Amino acid sequence: MHDGGKILIGLIVFLALITFPIWYHAVQGKPPVIPDPKIITDAKQCVAPTSYMKTNHMTLLNEWRDQVVRQGARYTQAIDGKIYEMSLTKTCMNCHSNKSEFCDQCHNYLDVDPYCWDCHIEPEEPVQ
Amino acid sequence: MSIGRRGFIKLAGLTTLAGVMGKKAINAFADELSALPAEIGVSLVGKRWAMVVDLKKCLRQDGCTDCINACHSVHNVPQFPNPKDEIKWIWKESFDHAFLEQEHEYIEDELKHSPALVLCNHCDNPPCVRVCPTGATFKREDGIVEMDMHRCIGCRYCVAACPYGSRSFNWRDPRPFIEKTDPDFPTRMRGVVEKCNFCAERLARGRMPACVEACKENCLVFGDLEDPNSRVREVLRANFSIRRKPSLGTNPEVYYIV
Numbered sequence A: 001m002h003d004g005g006k007i008l009i010g011l012i013v014f015l016a017l018i019t020f021p022i023w024y025h026a027v028q029g030k031p032p033v034i035p036d037p038k039i040i041t042d043a044k045q046c047v048a049p050t051s052y053m054k055t056n057h058m059t060l061l062n063e064w065r066d067q068v069v070r071q072g073a074r075y076t077q078a079i080d081g082k083i084y085e086m087s088l089t090k091t092c093m094n095c096h097s098n099k100s101e102f103c104d105q106c107h108n109y110l111d112v113d114p115y116c117w118d119c120h121i122e123p124e125e126p127v128q
Numbered sequence B: 001m002s003i004g005r006r007g008f009i010k011l012a013g014l015t016t017l018a019g020v021m022g023k024k025a026i027n028a029f030a031d032e033l034s035a036l037p038a039e040i041g042v043s044l045v046g047k048r049w050a051m052v053v054d055l056k057k058c059l060r061q062d063g064c065t066d067c068i069n070a071c072h073s074v075h076n077v078p079q080f081p082n083p084k085d086e087i088k089w090i091w092k093e094s095f096d097h098a099f100l101e102q103e104h105e106y107i108e109d110e111l112k113h114s115p116a117l118v119l120c121n122h123c124d125n126p127p128c129v130r131v132c133p134t135g136a137t138f139k140r141e142d143g144i145v146e147m148d149m150h151r152c153i154g155c156r157y158c159v160a161a162c163p164y165g166s167r168s169f170n171w172r173d174p175r176p177f178i179e180k181t182d183p184d185f186p187t188r189m190r191g192v193v194e195k196c197n198f199c200a201e202r203l204a205r206g207r208m209p210a211c212v213e214a215c216k217e218n219c220l221v222f223g224d225l226e227d228p229n230s231r232v233r234e235v236l237r238a239n240f241s242i243r244r245k246p247s248l249g250t251n252p253e254v255y256y257i258v
Helices: A004-018 A019-026 A050-071 A087-097 A101-110 B005-040 B055-060 B066-074 B109-113 B127-131 B156-159 B210-214 B231-238
Strands: A075-077 A083-085 B049-055 B090-093 B116-119 B135-140 B145-147 B220-222 B252-258
Touching: A004 A019, A050 A087, A083 A087, A083 B055, B005 B231, B049 B055, B055 B109, B055 B116, B055 B252, B066 B090, B066 B127, B116 B252, B127 B135, B127 B156, B210 B220, B220 B231, B231 B252
Parallel strands: B049 B252
Antiparallel strands: A075 A083, B049 B220, B090 B116, B135 B145
């Protein structure tokens, strides 16, 4: 171990840097930013349970897309027995019209960039 | 965890059972879904959609572009200043270009000098579907040659394959070139191909295609070829009609009364 000290210092610096996201907030004393999507609708029920929608909304949207485009089926029955049109812009965004406060909250936090709005037209956000 | 012989057989049995039941459940769900649109009962359902263009009647309306305007505005078709970027779903083409091998030098003046209305032929044997590597272009059971924009990778094989020039490629982002965006229909993005979809989205809501609805002279007739009592069959029975480039064997579903 000719350069043991240097190696050790190097390792410590490396570990400190790689664990930066873990200790940064503890050192800074501020709580980390947590995404807080706002739901503004008066509707009591989404097309599927909230817990399912939180984790699987993208799967549901993909299934809807394939049903509509490939099978030509445009309507689905939701958990509450109501019939909904399988449409992102007409059904989802009807309740969640506040895209910047709802969709973008988590998508920006997680740095995911869904390509929905490359073609589908964003609804106008309600003025508050 | 170790598993004995009995345990293994039990587990295998349960797995098989779950598989069989699962498939039943999926089938039941699919049946329920396919039953729903009928329950809602507004969509127009056909077995083989087709269109008839009364060419003479159309040509008499010199310079009329009602159908083109209607189609291009409900489908958010951009208007590019550079003709090389042009996107078109329904447009006018000179008779000798549109009806190759069916034209000759001494054809009647009316046909010779006025451009004919052309659109995607929704071929029965569509070459664009055959060449599409991702299955983005596909033929629906009702005969509509439809595009799934989510799957288009912009390879343009279909543009090369289509003998009618019915397909346009988005070389540029179309959004800034759409005069007035209709929020009910998506736009396209740069790098995808697009074409006429026989207004599949309108048929689903029980409405005729936009061009048919817009034509004041009733030059366009749309209907189900499999239904012997439909308007298209009636019109085709009563008039002589031609199709574009029939020798290619694509079997177009757009007919022209000349």
